[in-house]
Amino acid sequence: MAAPKKKLQGLVAATITPMTENGEINFSVIGRYVDYLVEEQGVKSIFVNGTTGEGLSLSISERRQVAEEWVTKGRNKLDQVVIHVGALSLKESQELARHAAEIGADGIAAIAPFFLKPWNKDVLINFLKEVAAAAPALPFYYYHIPALTGVKIRAEELLAGIQDKIPTFQGLKFSDTDLLDFGQCVDQNRQRQFAFLFGVDEQLLSALVMGATGAVGSTYNYLGKKTNQMLEAFEQKDFSTALNYQFCIQRFINFVVKLGFGVSQTKAIMTLVSGIPMGPPRLPLQKASREFTDNAEAKLKSLDFLPFTGLKD
Numbered sequence: 001m002a003a004p005k006k007k008l009q010g011l012v013a014a015t016i017t018p019m020t021e022n023g024e025i026n027f028s029v030i031g032r033y034v035d036y037l038v039e040e041q042g043v044k045s046i047f048v049n050g051t052t053g054e055g056l057s058l059s060i061s062e063r064r065q066v067a068e069e070w071v072t073k074g075r076n077k078l079d080q081v082v083i084h085v086g087a088l089s090l091k092e093s094q095e096l097a098r099h100a101a102e103i104g105a106d107g108i109a110a111i112a113p114f115f116l117k118p119w120n121k122d123v124l125i126n127f128l129k130e131v132a133a134a135a136p137a138l139p140f141y142y143y144h145i146p147a148l149t150g151v152k153i154r155a156e157e158l159l160a161g162i163q164d165k166i167p168t169f170q171g172l173k174f175s176d177t178d179l180l181d182f183g184q185c186v187d188q189n190r191q192r193q194f195a196f197l198f199g200v201d202e203q204l205l206s207a208l209v210m211g212a213t214g215a216v217g218s219t220y221n222y223l224g225k226k227t228n229q230m231l232e233a234f235e236q237k238d239f240s241t242a243l244n245y246q247f248c249i250q251r252f253i254n255f256v257v258k259l260g261f262g263v264s265q266t267k268a269i270m271t272l273v274s275g276i277p278m279g280p281p282r283l284p285l286q287k288a289s290r291e292f293t294d295n296a297e298a299k300l301k302s303l304d305f306l307p308f309t310g311l312k313d
């Protein structure tokens with residue numbers, strides 16, 4: 001079994017893939033991005049080429065280059081770099097998994113294939129097993145995101161006896177609001193050896209109560225510091241302070257969700273807050289509107305989430 005260097009815990013930023021206005025990947029800002037996460041947001045682990053990173057919209061060659069750049073720039077600065085290697089083609093997933101191992105990533109994750117879909121948990125496990133086996137020395141995480149993959153197999157079902165089939169299985173990235181399913185995953189893991197990383201940032205506090213060991217999300221790119229304060233309050237059993245932080249974070253997410261929120265808007269917000277240009281998303285996504293960015297900026301300021309004014313200029 002692959003021994004994790006260290007259990008993946010705390011906040012993990014689902015990284016954005018920065019792009020130029022021409023739609024090419026902007027590798028030149030990744031070093032700055034790493035420093036920003038560590039120094040300004042207190043976030044030291046990352047999840048690369050996932051949903052926020054538009055991993056499925058990149059070519060295999062681009063995914064390899066992006067992974068390599070994050071590993072290189074994160075060396076001696078980041079705790080863990082997990083690479084999402086999920087793809088529709090098993091061969092491509094395996095190639096990405098092997099590559100992640102070669103470049104020294106700390107773990108790999110995969111979503112369920114979502115065009116020709118696995119129809120039950122055994123079929124899904126067979127697929128994931130082959131992906132994981134391509135990087136036998138790396139911890140493997142299943143990325144459960146049923147709303148986007150359309151694969152509704154409950155995570156709790158999948159987990160039963162999974163390490164017998166996938167010896168490198170190390171945990172779950174759970175991007176769904178079904179806390180019954182999530183709770184039952186934690187409950188059946190009596191030896192507490194797995195990482196349970198929650199992926200719905202606006203509901204993280206509920207998942208912590210349910211036993212989440214960490215969280216992977218898009219908002220930790222720019223609300224990492226605030227969310228870390230919530231984690232600290234939770235850790236100290238100061239639940240009312242933790243709840244205040246969660247409500248504050250929810251006020252922002254609720255506001256942007258009503259305006260229309262996704263990867264494009266995440267890129268715009270991160271550009272605004274960090275001052276690092278994230279560029280437009282790749283088609284079929286469309287760049288966030290100016291109106292969205294102005295409204296988001298006003299909200300961030302009103303919530304005191306934007307300490308430095310004038311960054312945008």
Ligand SMILES: CC(=O)N[C@@H]([C@@H](O)[C@H](O)[C@H](O)CO)[C@@H](O)CC(=O)C(=O)O
Nearest residue numbers: 014050051052175199200201216217218
């Ligand atoms: C559907 C989606 O993009 N969910 C985000 C959340 O962080 C989400 O942006 C946040 O909870 C706001 O709704 C993450 O779960 C995705 C993620 O971790 C990834 O980029 O791989």
